[in-house]
Amino acid sequence: SLDFPAGSCERSPFITYESNPAPFWSNFLCVLIPLTVNFKVIGPDHPIMVSAGEDALLPCHLSPSTSAQGMEVRWYRSKFSEPVHLYQHEKDQAEQQIPNYQGRTELLKDGIVDGSVVLHIRNITPSDHGQFICFFRSSSFYAEATLELKVAGQ
Numbered sequence: 274s275l276d277f278p279a280g281s282c283e284r285s286p287f288i289t290y291e292s293n294p295a296p297f298w299s300n301f302l303c304v305l306i307p308l309t310v311n312f313k314v315i316g317p318d319h320p321i322m323v324s325a326g327e328d329a330l331l332p333c334h335l336s337p338s339t340s341a342q343g344m345e346v347r348w349y350r351s352k353f354s355e356p357v358h359l360y361q362h363e364k365d366q367a368e369q370q371i372p373n374y375q376g377r378t379e380l381l382k383d384g385i386v387d388g389s390v391v392l393h394i395r396n397i398t399p400s401d402h403g404q405f406i407c408f409f410r411s412s413s414f415y416a417e418a419t420l421e422l423k424v425a426g427q
Contacts, residue, residue, distance in 0.1 A: 348406065
């Protein structure tokens, strides 16, 4: 549920009212104010274990459950500007991926309207061992979670 801050629908001190009570239109002013919905990004609390040559599934989701369809969803390793996978403007942006992951990733979006996505990485290599960051950004808020991928033998 959405909680409105105390006093968010009170009369504005910056608007001069010509009559008392407030004009009819001022009763609808609250509806026009955009709401900021804060969320957390949740990933597994344990490392994901795979062997070289296998595929990995890296899940993360929003809490509370919120549609991420219109959000940016970015997976990256150490540099934000070097995405492993980028979903933006409601589509995958393969041309912005770093070369090591081009053609190897797919964002599974079956649960995106509930804020749940899974990064599918094909043909895991030893260089995939380590941290992956799942980042969500709405028009007014962003958050991320860090996941650990362990490649057997590393």
